[in-house]
Amino acid sequence: MTTIKHNILKKIEAAGLVGRGGACFPTAVKWAAVKEALAAKKQGYIIVNGAEGEPGLKKDAYIFQHHGAAVIEGVSLADKFLGSGKIKKIYIFLNHEYFRNYAANLKTILATKKYKALREKTEFFIKPEKLTYISGEETALLNLIEGKKTEPRLKPPYPTEHGLHSRPTLINNPETFYDVSLVAANRYEAERFYTISGVAKRRGVYALPANLTIEEVLHKTNNYPTEPFFVQVGGEASGEVLNSDQLTRPVDGSGLIMIYDQKHTDSHKLIKYWLNFYHDQSCGQCTPCREGTYRLWEMANKKNFVGGDGAKGKGEMNKLFWEIVAALEETSFCALGSSLPVPLKSYYQNILKK
Secondary structure, three states, rough: HHHHHHHHHHHHHHHHHHOOOOOHHHHHHHHHHHHHHHOOOOOOOEEEEEEOOOOOHHHHHHHHHHHHHHHHHHHHHHHHOHHHHEEEEEEEEEEHHHHHHHHHHEEEHOOHHHHHHHHHHHEEEEOOOOHHHHHHHHHHHHHHOOOOOOOOOOOOHHHHHHHHHHHHHHEOOHHHHHHHHEEEEEOOOEEEEEEEEOOOOOEEEEEEEEEEEHHHHHHHHHOOOOEEEEEEEOOOOOOOEEEOOOOOOOOOOOOEEEEEEOOOOOOHHHHHHHHHHHHHHHOOOHHHHHHHHHHHHHHHHHOOOOOHHHHOOOOOOHHHHHHHHHHHHHHHHHHHHOOOHHHHHHHHHHHOOO
């Protein structure tokens, strides 16, 4: 274990691990930053971010159900690497459903003799049922745990240096801790988890090589449609929309592939779904997102709104609509507002105008 403790960072770096919460930030860089920051601080924190608030995603649920012990082992390795005496508390942040379904098993694992010291400083933190999607953003999560308004913080400073209670804080997705446990045991095979959703023949979560293209994932899981289709990649709300000629791209972000039936998808309902989600989930902190999501939602809910283009589809998707979308993209404080244009613009460009 001592050897693992000293070599784990090199092994993580060699494996090329990146965060699986969506940002894909290099894991070794984040761990090294927290370690360095702790040299000047007495104590810090570790947070397992299991909020998984993006619609359609199920990979964290799958990991907790089938690989809970590996997640805990990854957390233990992080604790040892950072210095067990340096980590004051570990928080396992779960949404309500995940706490109900998986917390008991995680607690059973922590109750074993191996994790006695870890158990004593581990606390489960449950996401309130009515809390918005933004609570999964790492700095908004810090505010939530501290009892403050759940909204993103200005960065920098980053949580690695100035996180929970102003202390260095390591925040990683459950999949990242799972991968670290595999790396330490020399069992990591450069795989990641993919969630296949929508009009798929075999919906579910699959562990496959991380470098596969969208097309390859669909074929390997026997989910490549026989009828005209398009996909949304990364998330059911924030993901990019691509047509069937654009599937040679890698699967970025959190690994979701949502499949849509091109003939039977109602454009208005789909756009309305996205805008309803963003309007409902905006924390209201910044004006562009608070007002912009409301105005777009208001337009989408009018009877004369049409989600197409050309002679049929201008409706409320007029100049003002796209000006608001551009404002959100350029001036939103956090990733929630700036991600809203991704599905709208890509759907319009890759599907409606095609």
